[in-house]
Amino acid sequence: MKRPLILVSNDDGITAKGIRTLVEAAAELGDVLVVAPNSPQSGMGHAITIHSPLKIYASDVFPQVQGCYESSGTPADCVKLAKYYVLKGTPPDLVVSGVNHGSNTSISILYSGTMSAAIEGAIEGVPAIGFSLCDYGKDADFSHTIPYIKKVMAQVLEKGLPKGVALNVNFPKKQEQAIQGIKICRQAIARWQEVFDERQDPYGRSYLWLAGSFVNHDKGNDTDEWAIANNYVSVVPCVFDLTAHHAIATLNEGWEKIL
């Protein structure tokens, strides 16, 4: 049987530790094509590069895989480059992104470059998964994620995903106790409470660092935040059709006078 072609990207850049973990896991399940940014792209959301040109070049960071490229683009650009440039229009069988250094639970999915690569895969009709480890530490240990990455990837390769759905998978930080299992979750309704840390540059001009803290008022035990807090792997199926379908009738009624 033909081995599936797995496209691997990320947002921390091709030299990050997290993508090494993902490449190793993917190589056990299929042929691997890496197309990843040549620099960190955290917080890039679903940005694409339209006002400047893109560079892409063969890379020897992962000599063991079937194809490896670095790009100046964003994570979403990398998925577009992989399908339309490297593969000349043929989609891969699976798109995986990560493993992100840091959480992409709850509202962070919107800011996440990792998830934008996965969602871009889903837009292209390819089953797609973003993986993130809830550990920002420079020495973060990814070892406990590997068996779960393989389980989730194998499941998606075997069964596919519902149309228009990508998966947002987060792993708890490594603890003494083993991971408790996998939970299918919804995105916790939470947000960042921002603080701007104001400083002066050497020329006396003010600059700001975005330095917020995460606030979760969602008490549900079916959320990704709950799963992570309880040492489960959280799997949130997510859409790229942003329509608030439930609000269409409400607006049609309430706006009658101006429609």
Next chain:
Amino acid sequence: MKRPLILVSNDDGITAKGIRTLVEAAAELGDVLVVAPNSPQSGMGHAITIHSPLKIYASDVFPQVQGCYESSGTPADCVKLAKYYVLKGTPPDLVVSGVNHGSNTSISILYSGTMSAAIEGAIEGVPAIGFSLCDYGKDADFSHTIPYIKKVMAQVLEKGLPKGVALNVNFPKKQEQAIQGIKICRQAIARWQEVFDERQDPYGRSYLWLAGSFVNHDKGNDTDEWAIANNYVSVVPCVFDLTAHHAIATLNEGWEKIL
């Protein structure tokens, strides 16, 4: 009665023609605070600036309004800066973004800096609207949008919006025939078919321009694409809870063995 405070941002930058249109319309309905990027940010999606510092400074581009600032940040940064820095934590009464130079219908909502400002407003619990004109021309005529911008803004100021919902409003290009009215729509399921235009720089190195074309296979007459094609204003209510709620049961059943 106290006039509402309307925050205006965009992604084409504070000097773009489209934001002038929006500021003029907003000033008729409330006090206006402008916090907008100091350079074009099209295609920035929901990017935020976490790897470099931000600058923000008072601007005289709109001397007639209550407050006006330019920022080095993305559209989403601008909304965070407005609430947490300029307004010291007090939310505005309405966030509006645009008027974008170019369409943000269908899947383009994901790549749109304009819509990221609106969605950031919604995350903060503020009613929020992104406006876009389906005309990329340098001399695009925005005049036909003004009465509709005011109608939609007034409606949202009066009635609010369902919790967790922002509006994606697109206007057809100016035509001889007047706009036919406003339609509440769903996001058309469509995507960009990408082409990379490969060139050589003066040093013989290859670079690429992302140059795709929009492909709409969605035949529905309840979509934003249909509305625009038929000279209506499209209003799509959209979410920031990306959970594919309909897929949770499917995954819980199909994945039984690994859960």
